[in-house]
Amino acid sequence: MVDPAALGARLASSAVAPLVKKLFVKDQPGAALVTRPIRISGLVSFAGEKRDVTPKDVEKIADELVRRALKAAGPGERPVDAGEAVAVKHALAYSLAALGTLTIEDYEAVALGPEEFARVLRTRSAVTVTTFALSRDAELFYDQLLHTASLHILNFFTQRSTYIARQQTSQSQQLARLVAAVDVLLERLPSQSREDAAFEERYASYITARHGTLTIYGLDVYAGTSEWPLDTAYLSLEATRESPGEGAVKVAAERVLAKEDHVLLRGVAGSGKTTLVQWLAVTAADRTYEHGLTHLIGRVPFVLPMRRIVRPGRELPAPHEFLTAVGCLVAGEQPPGWVERVLEGRRGVLLVDGMDEISEDRRASAKRWLRELTRYFPGNLCLVTTRPSAVPDKWLDPTGFAELTLSPMARDDVDTFVRRWHRAAGADEAVGAALLQSVRAASELNRLATNPLMCGMLCALHRERRGFLPQDRKSLYEAALTMLLERRDVERDVTAVRLPFAIQVQLLQKLAWWLIRNSRSEMDRSDAVHILGEAAPAMNLDGGGEDVYRWLLLRSGLLREPAEGRVHFLHRTFQDYLGARLAVQELDFDLLVNHADRSEWEDVILLAVAHARPKEAEQMLRRLAAADGTGEGTAGGTARGKLLAAAALPYAAEVAPAVRQLVEEGIRSLIPPRTEREAYALAEVGGELVLHLLPGPEEAVGELAYLMPLVAAKVGSASALHYLTRFRRHTDRRVQLVLAASWSVFDRELYVREILMHLFLRPMVPVHGPDDLRALRAIGGWPVIQVVGAYRVEDLTELLVPEQLTQLFLDAPHPVEGLAWLSAFPHLTDVTLNVAVSASTAQQVPPGVRLNTPDARST
Incomplete structure (x- = not known):
């Protein structure tokens, strides 16, 4: 058949x-x-x-x-x-x-x-x-x-x-946008020497070649390469900023530097922070200027991974050392004083990636370094990325940095990523559809599929296992290691001699645990060779440390050399998993718990609980959640320790009821949260457990009532949606703001029916495309709307309900081309743009409508 x-x-x-x-x-x-x-x-x-x-x-x-x-x-x-x-x-x-x-x-x-x-x-x-x-x-x-x-x-x-004919018309419109971009470029770009201009063009080509592809997990097994073109692979995510009186305000992640010159961006491992850094670098280096991001036109990007530029016993690099510090291949060609001239001309984009990947004792000096750079060279853009808990709230606030958090992938983002992954891997579209169905049906997988790393891992494993997927994080990593270390060469028809799986894991564990103990994410090649050389005789391996190192580098798929003489793991997640595995084998439980107050050890501790035997896991949980603490320098008994114990609880296969009760009492003492940071932390580590402990709308009163739905929205599960329905009639304005802003986390139609239709204050709702607009139109429209990302005027005039709209916020990546269409909305009173407009464009605004833009001259 x-x-x-x-x-x-x-x-x-x-x-x-x-x-x-x-x-x-x-x-x-x-x-x-x-x-x-x-x-x-x-x-x-x-x-x-x-x-x-x-x-x-x-x-x-x-x-x-x-x-x-x-x-x-x-x-x-x-x-x-x-x-x-x-x-x-x-x-x-x-x-x-x-x-x-x-x-x-x-x-x-x-x-x-x-x-x-x-x-x-x-x-x-x-x-x-x-x-x-x-x-x-x-x-x-x-x-x-x-x-x-x-x-x-x-x-x-x-x-x-x-x-x-219409295509030609579209091309003429693109040409008009290009002319406008050149105008911005001419304003920003100072007169340059021929030497500076020639090198800048050479450097831009290098940035595009160096950062123009992504390593996507799992593609190397089936497609023959793990490299994915950035313009195809990049997925526009959202960043959230807490605004006083407005709740969580979401912006497209690539626009975080459009409104703020200096930004600290938090995001969990694998959430896309480094991908965003690459995208900003390549976009700033792009000489076609068709991206519409005027704040990046004419600027020069400097990608500065902290793990590369922070070396033991060395100061952080001065501007003229930027390119050398990151191993840029054209560093020797730069004219003397070029970087300083770029920064003095206010044309630099400093992309400082991975503040969490350096030890805490070096972060103070890194903070001073950033402060000196931004103060001595004002007017440049600066983005700093970190894991959420690596640095405290307002860590860079005195230096004028705005703080944003990279949001988890929304349902539509996951769908898009899965379709692209399977297309790139040459897989049947039906396989991707089956994976999405599995993810939606299993709450644990749904929680895992929140960032590009995990989505790529799920795609690869789902295809490799013909539809069967592990249901927890530990099993997921175990399956991923099996695929990389055992199946990868088989699938790619590589006939080289293979080390047994158990030996590969044991060797990689030793490297990972050394990096963790020394608060490092990168090591000298010579150190790696020494560690492997000492381990080789006990495992009866032929050859010395150099032979073993080269085999692991070429065949395991888990190690890579970012620069000559340096080595690190493909992703920090694998380092943490393998290090935790060896820590349990070595019975280093005291060492683990004694470092629970350090952010870079969090995942290591969680995964150690997963690897530990029941009694060992229970002892760790007791010490983390103990009411009286466990001694100086540890997190036991503190709010951090209790949260970590709650996060670790689902990782333990078997837990005595008394220990479970101790952990639940510990987290119950942290409820209700008192700050937004506490709310996010509760949701991140507590998950479903927190929902059963949060107070309902009757008990959630006062100025912090909105923090309860904020926690549930962050959890983002079906149970969380059920909890949120209890708040839809809450009278607090910020509660209603949180509910209105959270619909992208859940199923669109279900959320509209269960939440939005019942909000009597009808606060601002963010929309991201025509489907969102249609969903609002189906319930009769909405008065206050924020349009996030690119839009078509035709969609707005067609899908927004004229009788309903009173306030409109246009957070678009391209300059607004005319505002005469606003006359279609008779009750509109306020329009807010995130880009400045010309005086002639501002005059198109209908009488009685107040226009707010970044440029006061156009209002």
Whole structure:
């Protein structure tokens, strides 16, 4: 029997194209540049005033597509019976009819590609398996037919004369934006010597080549390479900043330097901090200036990983040493004084990555170094990244740094990442869909799939294990190590001599535990060779430390050399896992607990509890949660220790009831939280356990009441949503603000139905695209809206409810091109932009509407 997913591909163009052509009106010349642009809905032949085809004919077209596909399958190969074929026909007809509701233009549809366009049609038509009683084979058959039809629809668009003309118009608009970018560049770029200008161009090319790809976990097993082009791989995440009186304000992560010159960005391991640093560096170095981020135009990026530039016994680098300190290949070519001239000209972008990856005793000197740089060279942009608890609140506040936190990946972000990963790996789209279904169904996996590292790990393991996934973090790492150390060379047909899995793990553990004990994330190659050389005889290995080191570097996939003579783990997460494993083997429990007050040991302790035997784990939990503390220099009995004990509790396979009660009493003493930082910490380490201990809306009173829903929103589970429903009638304004701002964490439609519809204060709601706008329109609109990211004016005028909108915040990555469209909203009183506009643009604002922009001259 033929594979139903491949059936649609058997349809020849001669069979599909004539049917698709019937769905649209005849071609007309010109670019169709009228007051309201012609959208796809205006091109279909069964909608509008002039109908060549009736809606009934759409069903006939779908029926013909199904019939021809089944005929193409040949005798005896039909994957669906007659009844299922009828169901597929109805589902396909509903999806094709959705063309009459699409507001995007044809060239935008082409840019989506057939897969994404098919997904849009299926989503818009609300076709589900249950609605049309589709079996698994019938659903695959329907998906392939819809994809085939979408491919021919997009091809039809590209052959229309108006498509060519409109594309030329779009190019002219891009040219206008480029001219505006050049204007900014000319203002910012001072006169340069020929030597400086030539080197700057050479350096920009180096930055693009050095940071223009990402190492994506798992791709090296199947695709033959782990390198992923940055422009394809980059996923725009959000950063959150707590604003007094406004609650959590979210901005696109790549725009964190648009409003603030100096930013401290917190994010958990694998959350995308380094990826963001790479993206900012490459974008700043880009000479095409099509990104629309005017604050990066004409600037020069300096990527400064702390683990590279902080060396024992050495001072942090002065500006002229930046390139040498990070091993830049063109450092020897830089003209004398060039970096200082860039910084004096206020054109630098300092990207200081990984403050948590240096020991705490060096962070004070790093803080002084940052203060001196920002004070002596004002006007430059500076981003510092760190794990959340590595430095205290307002650590850089005296030096003028704003603090933001990188948000976990939202549901749509996870979907996008999984689709891209499987496409890059050459995997079947259905495999990715099955993974997403598994993640949604299992709460533990749902909690793990919150950052790019974990999502990549899940993708690789799900495919390698043919759909079976571990359900906890320890098992996930164990499976990942097995895949990397045992299966990786097999899958890639590498025939080199392999060390046994257990020996590889034992050797890597020794390197990891040495790095942890010495508060390091990178070591000298000579130290690694020495450690491995001492271990080799006990493991009966041929060759010395140098041979073993080279084998692990080339074959394990876990070690890499960032610079000559230096080595570190692929990711800090693997270092922590392996180090914790050896710590338990060596019975170093006192050493672990005595370092519980240090942020870089948190994951090590959690994973050590997972590796420990029951009695060992219980002893660690007792010491961490003990009410009387455990001695000077430890976190036992402190708020930090109690939180760490609560976080470690799920990692223990077996815990006596008395120990469990001790841990729960310890965390109960921290509830309710008193600050936003405490609220985030509770959610991060307590998870589901915290929800059962948080007070309800009746007990949550006073100025800190909003912290309770803040904790639940951070947890982000189904139980958290149920808890939030209890607060939807709470009268505190900040409670309502938190509820309105948290909908991107949960399922969109469910959250609208369970929370937003019940908020009587109707505070500001952030939206990230047309789907969010449609969800709000479905409940009658919303008065105060923040549009985050790129937007189309047509979407806003079409989907915002004019009678409802009173305040509009446009947090867009591109300059606003005209504001006359605001006149469509008669009750609008305030518009806030994150970019300055010209006086002529400001004059387009309707009378009675107050305009707020960064430039006071335009208000």
